[in-house]
Structure formats: C-alpha cells, structure tokens
Amino acid sequence: MEITSANQLLELSAERSQSLAQIVAEYEAFRANTTVEAVREQMARTLxxxxxxxxxxxxxxxxxSHLITGYGRLFETADQKGRLLGQSLLKNAIIYALSVGQYNASLGRxxxxxxxxxxxxxxxxLLxxxxxxxSSDQELVEALLVMGGVGIVSAAQGPISGAEGGCQAECGVASAMAAGAVVYLAxxxxxxxxxxxxxxxxxxLGLxxxxxxxxxxxPCVTRNATSAVSALAAANMALAGIPAFIPYDEVVVAMKAIGKALPESLRETSLGGLAATPTGKRIAREMREKYRL
Amino acid sequence: MARIGLFDIVGPIMVGPSSSHTAGAVRLGLAARKILGSEVQKAKIELHGSFSATYWGHRTDVALIAGLLGMPMDDERIPQALDLAQEAGLEYSFASADLGDVHPNSVRIQAEGPSGTVTVCGSSIGGGRINIFEINGFEVSVDGTYSVLLTRHRDTPGVISEVTKVLAIHGINIAFLDVSRKTRGSDALLVAETDDPIPELAVEHVQRIPQVIVVRTLPCF
Incomplete structure (x- = not known):
C-alpha cells in the first residue's frame, strides 16, 4: 500500500469506504510492520x-533562547488584561503556537x-x-492521522525543509496539515x-x-502563530464551500517549483531577506562574537 | 523510493530547536557512545561546516554531549548536558575542523572510555536523520535505522562467511553488508545491518572466530 498524492488518497478512501484516518493508519501499520492499534497508540502519545x-x-x-523571551507568556498576560482582540479560538491558536515555538527555542521537548x-x-x-x-482525544487522534496523510502526500511531491523550499515548505506545509485536520475534526x-x-x-507560496x-x-516563532491562524481561516473557508480551484497536489508541485526558483540566500542560509537587513546583520554579528569557537 | 513514515512527518518527538543541528547531533553523540561500547570518559569533538558556524545557536555542542552521555533525542535532560557531563566526569573539548568534501553538518568524535578509543565521523542529514560515514578511519555508511554488527578482523579468507554463518544460525537476516579495509592483509571492517536485533549470544559466537579482533553491536538509534 502506498500513499503518493491527495488524489490517490481520496480515491482509496472512496473505493474502500474507509475514512482517511483509517487508510493512513493502515498505511503506517503496513510500512512499519505493526498494527493499526499500535499506530493509534503512538499517535496518542504524540498528542x-x-x-x-x-x-x-x-x-x-x-x-x-537567544532572542525571544516568553512569547506565550506575554500574549497570555496581555489577554488577561483585556488588551487583545478576538475570541478564544483565535487567541488560543496564537498562544499555543507561540508557546510551542518558544519552548522549541528553549531546548524543550x-x-x-x-x-x-x-x-x-x-x-x-488543532488544539x-x-x-x-x-473534541475527544480519540477524535483528535483521528484528526492527527488525517493530518499525517496531508503531510505524507506533501513530502511525496515536494520539499518539507526550509533549506530546500523556504518557509513555505515548513510553515506552509504545517498550515496545510493543520487546516486539513481542523476540517476533519469539524x-x-x-x-x-x-x-x-x-x-x-x-x-x-513564496514564503x-x-x-x-x-x-x-x-521570525520563525511569530510566523508559526500566523500560519496557525491561516490554517483556521483556510479550514473555515473550505467548510463554507469556497473552492481552492487549484487542487492540493498541484499546489504542492507549484510550491516545489517556487522553492527551486528561490535563491540559496532565501533558503535557511541566513544570507538574505530579514537576515540580510542592517538590523539582522547586526544581531548576527553580536551573536557570533559572543560565541566564537 | 522508500515509503514516508507517518511519525517522520508528525514527529520526530525531539528536544529543540533544530532537527538537524540539535536532534541529529544528539543521535551522532549517542552513536559514538554505542560504537565505543561503554561510557565515555573523554571526548574530542571537531565540528565541520555549518555545525561549526551555527553550533551555538542550535546548541549542537550541548546536543552532542547529551548523546555521548547516552541520552536519546527526546530526553528532557538535554539542556543540562554540560552540567551532567561534569558530574559524570566526562572531559570534552570542541574545535572547528575541515573534514573535507562531506555534508555541511558533520562532526568527528574521538571518544575514550573503559572499552578503548574510537573515532567516529558522521553527518546530520535532516529531520533528525544521521549517517555515520567513518569509524576508526574505515569508510562505512550506517544510519541507525537497522541493528548493526561491526567487526574489526584480520583480512584473511573466510572471515566474512564465518560471521554471516553465525548470524544465519541465530535467524538474523542481513539487510546490507559492507566490508572495507585500508590495505591488503591489514585489519578490515565488516558492517552488517540486520532486520532483527542481534542477541548477546550471537556476539559471543562472533567473538570466538579467531581472526575477529573486536565486535560491537548497535541497536537502532
């Protein structure tokens, strides 16, 4: 069993009258020589x-962390003081994304x-x-399986690293995965x-x-937050019946082509874009001087 | 093309901030420890390319030490690795080095412990995946997704068939087999990547082959 594209995953689901989540679980069980129950258990641990x-x-x-300080905390404190706009869905998505990004920068798991x-x-x-x-945890595990399916078809047809495709291949793909999972959950x-x-x-595209x-x-950590919000916007638009016109597989192929067209300076090398601004260069110089080997 | 793993996409679970500069580095340190086959008391670590240029930002140094202390890439003690190294009596040094035409995220680790000394060169190739490309001056290619049997042996006829026979007797299927040597008649290195874990008894049997000097096994890491 293989999963190569969104189209093929949709066809498999229709042919077998199985949910997308079940197909992804069976795919992984087959690939890793294990059971679908074990796959779901591992996904529950991941959750x-x-x-x-x-x-x-x-x-x-x-x-x-080196540059950012307590972003999740900052956002939450401002919210408690009533300084922020919007309802809990929007604000929680931002708090959670910032918190995880902050934790990653702080050597967190x-x-x-x-x-x-x-x-x-x-x-x-998603959370x-x-x-x-x-949603129950059981439903979340199913949504995470669907999300993995979106990720697998992305990786099968395009890059999923900043070095190869730029941020569109990281935050962009993450946002697509999250949007799909949210729709499934809804x-x-x-x-x-x-x-x-x-x-x-x-x-x-083009990020x-x-x-x-x-x-x-x-800008990685704040981009995580805006990509999370984009995912919710995309999910709501899809639920409203707004079409994408270009199907997912073709968007991934376009993303790959755009990644190839990006110069190396804009693919994780810190030689272009924000990193090459006067302020970006000054910060990099200060960091290098502080930590010279 | 190999099938893409679900938990390579929704995962891996790791300590941040970077899968290639942090998680991969932990695995490289851990691989060196496992190849040494004992705890590490002394380590000389040389960073190449992007590892050397950006190690401080992604805590590649802390990650490598964590691996040498035996931690997996999701161990929450990784941030404290330098302090834990001091407690454990692990002496280490870091330097920048040019390892030649290799992956930009590469490292050479000379590790010393009760079981001897090994020199391991490896690269972190993205998403936490690694490739060990040199062990004690011998070219290899080990990525940690299989169990591995390593032997250093005298380069004489029949040794390889003896080793593979032992694995066959223990019902272990060899996925990949690689043999290398520096010159004819010198010591040679055998690397067998297997589908099944290698039991202690099989290691003892391989050890008994007269031409075999050293045997090591590496579980998947």
Missing amino acids: HVMRASVEKGREDQGEL IVACPTAGSCGVVPGA AAAEELG NGSNEEVFTAAALALQSH VCDPLASLVEV
Whole structure:
C-alpha cells in the first residue's frame, strides 16, 4: 500500500469506504510492520507530547533562547488584561503556537510537525479548534492521522525543509496539515480536508526562510502563530464551500517549483531577506562574537 | 523510493530547536557512545561546516554531549548536558575542523572510555536523520535505522562467511553488508545491518572466530 498524492488518497478512501484516518493508519501499520492499534497508540502519545509542549511553553520565560523571551507568556498576560482582540479560538491558536515555538527555542521537548521550525503551527490551530469543538482525544487522534496523510502526500511531491523550499515548505506545509485536520475534526468531507489544505498552502507560496543569525527564533516563532491562524481561516473557508480551484497536489508541485526558483540566500542560509537587513546583520554579528569557537 | 513514515512527518518527538543541528547531533553523540561500547570518559569533538558556524545557536555542542552521555533525542535532560557531563566526569573539548568534501553538518568524535578509543565521523542529514560515514578511519555508511554488527578482523579468507554463518544460525537476516579495509592483509571492517536485533549470544559466537579482533553491536538509534 502506498500513499503518493491527495488524489490517490481520496480515491482509496472512496473505493474502500474507509475514512482517511483509517487508510493512513493502515498505511503506517503496513510500512512499519505493526498494527493499526499500535499506530493509534503512538499517535496518542504524540498528542500527549504536543499538549505538554503547549503547557510548558506557556510558562517558559526564554532563559535558554537567544532572542525571544516568553512569547506565550506575554500574549497570555496581555489577554488577561483585556488588551487583545478576538475570541478564544483565535487567541488560543496564537498562544499555543507561540508557546510551542518558544519552548522549541528553549531546548524543550516538542513534536517536529513536519519540522522543528514549524512545530507550533499544528498545536496552535488543532488544539485550539479541538477545545472550541469539545473534541475527544480519540477524535483528535483521528484528526492527527488525517493530518499525517496531508503531510505524507506533501513530502511525496515536494520539499518539507526550509533549506530546500523556504518557509513555505515548513510553515506552509504545517498550515496545510493543520487546516486539513481542523476540517476533519469539524466533520468536513474528505474533499473539504484537501480544499482547506490547498487554501492554506496557497497563502504561503513564496514564503522564504530567512531567520536572523541562523536561529529558529525570529521570525520563525511569530510566523508559526500566523500560519496557525491561516490554517483556521483556510479550514473555515473550505467548510463554507469556497473552492481552492487549484487542487492540493498541484499546489504542492507549484510550491516545489517556487522553492527551486528561490535563491540559496532565501533558503535557511541566513544570507538574505530579514537576515540580510542592517538590523539582522547586526544581531548576527553580536551573536557570533559572543560565541566564537 | 522508500515509503514516508507517518511519525517522520508528525514527529520526530525531539528536544529543540533544530532537527538537524540539535536532534541529529544528539543521535551522532549517542552513536559514538554505542560504537565505543561503554561510557565515555573523554571526548574530542571537531565540528565541520555549518555545525561549526551555527553550533551555538542550535546548541549542537550541548546536543552532542547529551548523546555521548547516552541520552536519546527526546530526553528532557538535554539542556543540562554540560552540567551532567561534569558530574559524570566526562572531559570534552570542541574545535572547528575541515573534514573535507562531506555534508555541511558533520562532526568527528574521538571518544575514550573503559572499552578503548574510537573515532567516529558522521553527518546530520535532516529531520533528525544521521549517517555515520567513518569509524576508526574505515569508510562505512550506517544510519541507525537497522541493528548493526561491526567487526574489526584480520583480512584473511573466510572471515566474512564465518560471521554471516553465525548470524544465519541465530535467524538474523542481513539487510546490507559492507566490508572495507585500508590495505591488503591489514585489519578490515565488516558492517552488517540486520532486520532483527542481534542477541548477546550471537556476539559471543562472533567473538570466538579467531581472526575477529573486536565486535560491537548497535541497536537502532
């Protein structure tokens, strides 16, 4: 059994009258020579680590990160003071994404999803949506399986690293994965799952990877939050019946082509974009001088 | 193309901030410890390329030491690795080095412990995946996804068939087999990657082959 594209995954689901989640679970069980129960158990453990990373990240003051300090905490404190706009879904998605990104920068234990640099996107969008919907852990595990399916078809057809494809391949793919999972959690159809994924990735096309001083901090952590919010917007648009026009598989192929067209300076080398601004260069110089080997 | 693992996409579970510069580095340190086959008392670590340029930002140094102390990449004690090394009496040094035409995220680790000394070169190739490309000057290619049997032996006829026979008797299937040597008649290195874990008894049997000098096993890591 193979999963090579969104189209093929949708066809398999229709042919076998099985859920997307079940097909992904069977795929992994076959691949890893294990059972679907074991796959679901491992996904439940992954969910547990994801939640723990949100909780720990909320408390993290950034003692171990270099540039960012307690972003989750800052956001939450401002919320408690009534300084922020919006309802709990939006605010929680941002708090969770920032917290996990902050925790990652502080050497915390996270679930790379699909990468460490984009590890806050999925917990942000998915856990905030799950709270809003009152989803059970069992439902969340199914949504995470669907999300893995979106990730697998992405990796099968395009890059999922900043070095190869820029940030669109990390936060963009993470946002697509999260959008699909949120639709699934909200009882959307299989087609709506991939419409949401396509809409989310479409809005990240061209996004470059230009971190300051080669750190996974600026602008990575705040981008995780905006990508989480994009995922929720994409999910809602898909649920509303707004079409993506370009199907997910084709969006991934476009993302890959755009990644190839990006110069190396905009693919995780910290030589272009924000990293090459006067302020970016100054920060990098200060860091290098502090830590010369 | 190999099938993409679900938990390589929704995962791995790791200590941040970078899968290649932190998680991969922990695994490289752990691999060196496992190849040494005992705790590490002394380590000389040389960082190449991007590892050397950005080690401080991604705490590649802390990660490598954590691995040398035996921690897996999701161990929450990783941030304290340098303090724990001091407690454990692990002496270490870091330097920058040019390891030649290798992956930008590469390291050479010389590790010393009760079982002897090994020099391991490896690269972190993305997403926490690694490739060990040199052990004690011998070219190898080990990625930690299989159990591995390593032997250093005298380069004489029949040794390889003796080793593979032992594995066959223990019902262990060999997925990949690689033999290398520096010159004819010198010591040679055999690397067998297997589908099944290698039991202690099989190691003892291999040890009894007269031409075999050293045997090590590596579980998947």
